[in-house]
Amino acid sequence: MRISIGTIGISLLALLVLIVLPGCDSKPKSPPGTPDSPLPVTGELPTSRPNEGEGRITAMVEVEELTEQVANRLIDFSGAVWRRDYPTALEYLDPSFTGNPIDPLPKAEAVALPLGVSETLIDRGLPEPVDRELFLAAIESRFDRLTQIDRVYFKTRGAEFATDRTTGTIRLTVQIIGKRADGAMVAFYAWATGAVKDAGEGSWCLSRFTMERAREQVSPAPLLVEVSRAAGIAHQEPRFGDPANRSYYWRGAASEDIDGDGLYDLFVSSPTRAFVYRNRGDGRFDEIAGSLGLEDLAEVTSPLWLDIDRDGDLDLFASRVGWSNDGVPAGHSLVLRRNDGGRFVDITREAGLDLHVNAFSAVAFDHNRDGYLDLFVCCYGRLDAEYPNSWHHATNGQTNLLLQNVDGTRFEDIARVMTKSCVLA
Numbered sequence: 001m002r003i004s005i006g007t008i009g010i011s012l013l014a015l016l017v018l019i020v021l022p023g024c025d026s027k028p029k030s031p032p033g034t035p036d037s038p039l040p041v042t043g044e045l046p047t048s049r050p051n052e053g054e055g056r057i058t059a060m061v062e063v064e065e066l067t068e069q070v071a072n073r074l075i076d077f078s079g080a081v082w083r084r085d086y087p088t089a090l091e092y093l094d095p096s097f098t099g100n101p102i103d104p105l106p107k108a109e110a111v112a113l114p115l116g117v118s119e120t121l122i123d124r125g126l127p128e129p130v131d132r133e134l135f136l137a138a139i140e141s142r143f144d145r146l147t148q149i150d151r152v153y154f155k156t157r158g159a160e161f162a163t164d165r166t167t168g169t170i171r172l173t174v175q176i177i178g179k180r181a182d183g184a185m186v187a188f189y190a191w192a193t194g195a196v197k198d199a200g201e202g203s204w205c206l207s208r209f210t211m212e213r214a215r216e217q218v219s220p221a222p223l224l225v226e227v228s229r230a231a232g233i234a235h236q237e238p239r240f241g242d243p244a245n246r247s248y249y250w251r252g253a254a255s256e257d258i259d260g261d262g263l264y265d266l267f268v269s270s271p272t273r274a275f276v277y278r279n280r281g282d283g284r285f286d287e288i289a290g291s292l293g294l295e296d297l298a299e300v301t302s303p304l305w306l307d308i309d310r311d312g313d314l315d316l317f318a319s320r321v322g323w324s325n326d327g328v329p330a331g332h333s334l335v336l337r338r339n340d341g342g343r344f345v346d347i348t349r350e351a352g353l354d355l356h357v358n359a360f361s362a363v364a365f366d367h368n369r370d371g372y373l374d375l376f377v378c379c380y381g382r383l384d385a386e387y388p389n390s391w392h393h394a395t396n397g398q399t400n401l402l403l404q405n406v407d408g409t410r411f412e413d414i415a416r417v418m419t420k421s422c423v424l425a
Contacts, residue, residue, distance in 0.1 A: 024094045024197075024205030055163040061389060063161065069202045070170060071156040077206070082152040084143070086136050092205055093132035094197050099209030101127050101138030102174065102190055116220050123213035135209065139176075146178035146186065159196075168196045168204075185222050190214040232285045233277050237270055245271065256305035258314050259342075267316070269300035293344045297335060302362040306373050308351075309408035313339045319359035319377055333357050334377070352410045358398050372405035 057063055077092035106125040110118040130138070143149060153175040161168035174190040195208035228234040238245035251269040258265045263279035274297035277285035289295040297303075300318040308315045318335040334353040337344035348354050357379050364373045381388050381397035388394035402418055403411040 024091055024199050024203070057161045057163055057165070063159070066161050066165065066168065067156060067159040070159055070168065070196055070204045073202075073204045074154040074156055074172065074206070078152050078154045081136070081139055081154075082149060084140070086140070089136055090132060093135070094199075094205040094207035095132070097132040097135065097205075097207050097209075098129040099132075099135050099194075099206075100192075100211040101130050101135055102176075102188070102211070102214065103138045103142040105214060110218075113217070115223060117223075118218050120216045121213065122215070126211055126214075129210075142176060142188065143178075145180060147181045148179040149176070150179070151175055151177040166198045170194045170196055179222075183221055185219045187217045187219075188214065189216075227283070231283060232287070233266065233268070233275070235268070235270065235275065252300040252303045252318070254303040254305055256314060258305065260313075267294070267303050267305070269297060269303065269318075271299060273298050274300065292342070294337065297337075300335075301360045302377075304362055304364050304375075306364045308336070308373060308405060309338070310371065311408075315339050316344060317362065317364070317375060319362045321358050321360070333359050350410070352412065353403070355401075355413075357401065359401075367402070368404065370405075372408050374405045375401070375403040375411065377401040377403065 057066070073092060077089060080086075080089035080092070105122050105127065108120050108122050110120045113119050127138075153173075155173050155175070157171040157173060159168050159170040170193070172192050172194055174188070174192065176188040177186070179185055190211050191213050192209055192211045194206055194210065196204045197207045199205050251271070253266065253268045255264045255266050257263060258276075259278065261279075261281075263281050265279050266275075266277040266285065268275045268277070273295050274289050275287055276289040276292055276294055278288050279285055294316065297316075297318055299320050301321060302319045304317045305314045306317060307313065308317070316335075316337045316339075318337075320333045320335065334348065334355050334357065335346070336348045336351050336353050338347045357377070358381060359377050360380050362375060362377045364375055366372065367374045367376075378400050379398035381394065386396060389396050400415055401413050402415040404414050405411055
């Protein structure tokens with residue numbers, strides 16, 4: 001029994017109208033300098049949450065809305081810091097800001113990891129809090145040790161807000177990844193809690209940054225090198241948010257040895273077509289989707305290579321989000337292609353899979369141990385038609401599918417039957 005599971009990440013994009021919003025400070029400061037000596041203490045971090053005693057918002061939809069506002073502000077702050085545009089970055093920090101600087105940090109013993117990587121963990125003796133100018137100066141100090149900066153990301157991990165929607169507390173992580181002059185790659189991570197204030201119209205500003213621990217990993221050379229163009233598999237689509245790309249989810253990919261030569265081949269989907277790259281064994285790939293009859297499989301979210309009929313070759317199942325015409329479901333959102341001597345034939349309808357569902361991830365397994373692979377398909381809602389009423393507990397999406405393989409010829413959805421049997425058990 002052979003199976004290959006493709007994976008898909010989902011990106012949910014907010015379409016924002018660009019307007020001028022008030023900053024955290026109406027008088028931007030000059031770019032902060034780099035301190036030549038250890039950073040001084042400029043104030044104690046507040047120990048209480050800014051919304052303590054005022055009551056907290058409990059409605060999930062409202063919390064998610066505000067959390068997304070904060071997350072987007074921190075993304076913009078990350079971009080300003082990455083560009084070293086410190087006057088702009090300063091506007092995302094409240095005038096009352098206090099926070100632990102991320103440089104310099106206390107010395108700690110490095111631990112050797114595989115592939116020559118060393119790791120240092122700092123979880124005690126962290127620097128005293130400083131004001132916002134010195135906080136940015138500490139970031140600049142860390143940047144000065146790098147000749148190339150590949151990533152700067154202040155990421156919101158969770159949040160809660162006061163009922164008046166003016167203050168909140170957050171959990172966040174910080175990533176700074178770059179290269180030193182000697183070619184070594186450096187990855188800095190920090191875990192922190194923080195406080196935010198709304199300066200008006202959703203312009204959230206960071207007012208406190210309390211670092212809990214930090215980790216730095218150093219590799220003598222890059223562990224991964226970009227070779228897609230040299231390998232013959234480079235393909236680029238418009239970025240999310242571009243007028244040419246209004247999608248709200250990623251495309252799917254899966255790897256498997258589809259021709260039995262012992263080398264992994266690739267299936268990759270895109271908004272307009274699919275690509276199948278056959279591994280030549282010399283570091284290069286040949287694109288063969290057209291000759292296999294698979295080129296038309298666009299917008300696949302989760303492709304699976306699997307032998308549905310136990311004839312010894314790999315067939316292809318693909319889930320898709322589907323689409324609609326004036327609100328009416330159109331087209332098959334599930335696809336099944338049977339391998340007939342190296343050419344893939346569409347048997348979606350005869351296999352009972354011509355369903356109108358918003359299918360995202362999928363996995364194959366033999367749930368009833370009859371020797372045939374069954375399918376579990378996770379469904380969600382159509383974000384372009386109706387927003388979910390909760391990210392984690394949405395009730396306005398579609399139910400998942402448990403598709404039982406019947407003798408390798410057709411599938412039956414038994415999710416409801418299995419749910420009832422579990423409840424009765």
